[in-house]
Amino acid sequence: MRHVLTILVLSTLGVVTLHAQQAHNAARNEKASNSYAVLRNYEDSLSLLYNKVYQQNDVSALSTDFVETVLPYQSFRLFSPLTFYGGIAKGIFDLPSNAPDNQLQTQGTNYLGPKFTDTALLGVYLKRPELVLNRETELQTIAPEAKTTPVVIKSNAGLAEKATQVPVDPESGPIKVVITKPNFWTFKGDYYLQFLQNYVSGNWYKGGESNYSMVGAVTIQLNYNNKQKVKFDNKLELKLGFITTPSDSLHSLKSSEDLIRYTSKLGLQASKRWYYTLQLVAYTQFLRGYKNNSSMVSSDFMSPFNSNLSLGMDYNVDWFKGKLKGSIHLAPIAYNFRYVNRLALSPRYGLDANKHTLHDLGSEFTVDLMWKIAEPISWQTRLYGYTTYRRAEVEWENTFTFQFNKFISSKLFIYPRFDDGSARDSKHGYLQLREFISVGFSYTM
Structure with missing residues (x-):
């Protein structure tokens, strides 16, 4: 029986508590709704005041003085829902020294200052108290007064003239201009040092024999092109090779490849690919050359020395989408100069006996091409006549160059030559041939 009573008491308390909580929530929601309604009324009053003052048809009738003095912010109390403000009676009955704002003189103007507003509200409080809807203390509870200085609305809308917009130039300072002189010069170098198997015909004009040897070469090019009219190309070729000659009892080491050659071209553009060209080709060798088992010198430095100066036209070759490039030089007028320092070699190179020089005129052509057959294979040819x-x-x-990588390559060199101005060989006539195959180091820049 005791347990039953306990359960009934707890159930009753729970129901009472639940009803109390629901009542409290309802009261709180009602209070919040009422507060929102009060604030909404004051917001509507502000909107009405704004429309009445600032959206009149004759905007020019309003002046800055009217907005700042005749319609101060306290006048809002006349247009908002009627509220009982506790400080109105104090403001009216205080001494003037305590309320300096109330002593403003209007000089007959319909002044809507604080004193007028407070007197009007006080009359309503005394004669029609039933019209008062709210109290100032309730407003403070709903929306506490901010402790800031009231902002006086100023408006010159429609009164101010549009100011003329004067463009302002950005601050300008000295600009540093750097002029770089174009560089029309290009440099290219090709170097290799290789081992080779060498074949030389018995009547080779510089002498030598077939054997295994090694050769080194340097080719330097320095070219000028101003991309307008003038081209100036320069190429220097240096080659020097040595062979061991077991069959030669007099010379254990001889030169197999020996060349110093300089080619220079000065061109003036005539059309897209044709140039009027003045070409100079000059060549000699470094060391003495010997035949097998002979102490007789076959060639030497400046023996011979050949130079050819020609005037003609160059055609720039650029075929097969840039894979075949070079030039073709055709010169109907050419001057050839040959010098032999050793008089004993003069007849060997077409000179009269006891004469060092030979001068003659003729025609000349040079074909100088480079064809990149495939990525690792190239063919460079020079045909001179x-x-x-x-x-x-x-x-x-x-x-023919077979490039294995950047530094390793193999070369096949074939060099036929015809010269009917030199002494005729009983076996080969005027035809001469040199050939070698080599593998070694190479570098191009």
Whole structure:
């Protein structure tokens, strides 16, 4: 029986507590709703005041003085829901020294200052108290007064003239201009040092024999092109090779490849690919050359020395989408100069006995091409011909390069030559041939 009573008491307390909580929540929601309604009324009053003052048809009738003095912010109390403000009676009955704002003189103006507002509200409080809807203390509870200085609305809308917009130039300072002189010069170098198997015909004009040897070469190019009219190309070729000669009892080491050659071209553009060209080709060698088992010198430095100066036209070759490049030089007028320092070698190179020099005129052509057959395979060819119409000299140099990587390559060199101005060989006539195959180091920059 005791347990039953306990359960009934607890159930009753729970129901009472639940009803109390629901009542409290309802009261709180009602209070919040009422507070929102009060604030909404005051917001509506502010909107009405704004429309009445600032959206009149004749905006020019309002002046800045009217907004700042005749319609101060306290006038809002006349247009908002009627509220009982406790400080109105104090403001009216205080001494003037304590309320300096109330002593403003209007001089007959319909002044809507604080004193007028407070007197009007006090009359309503005394004669029609039933119209008062709220109290100032309730407003303070709903929306506490901010402790800030009231902002006086100022408006010159429609009164101010549009100011003329004067463009302002950005601050300008000295600009540093750097003029770089264009560089029309290009440099290219090709170097290799290789081992080779060498074949030389018995009547090779510089002498030598077939054997295994090694050769080194340097090719330097320095070219000028101003991309307008003038080209100036320069190429220096240096080659030097040595062979061991077991069959030669007099010379254990001889030169197999020996060349110093300089080629220079000065061109003036005539059309897109044609140039008027003045070309100079000059060549000699470094060391003495010997035949096998002979102490007789076959060639030497400046023995011979050849130079050819020609005037003609160059055609720039750029075929097969840039894979075949080079130039073709055709010169109907060419001057050839040959010098032999050793008089004993003069007849060997077409000079009269006891004469060091030979001068003649003729025509000349040079074909210098580079064809990149595939990525690792290239063919460089030089075909040179000169004739006086009494004698002819033709050289055809062919170099096939197999590039394994940047530093390792193999070369096949084939060099046939014809010269009917030199002494005739009983076996080969005027035809000469040099060939070698090599593998070694190479570098191109």
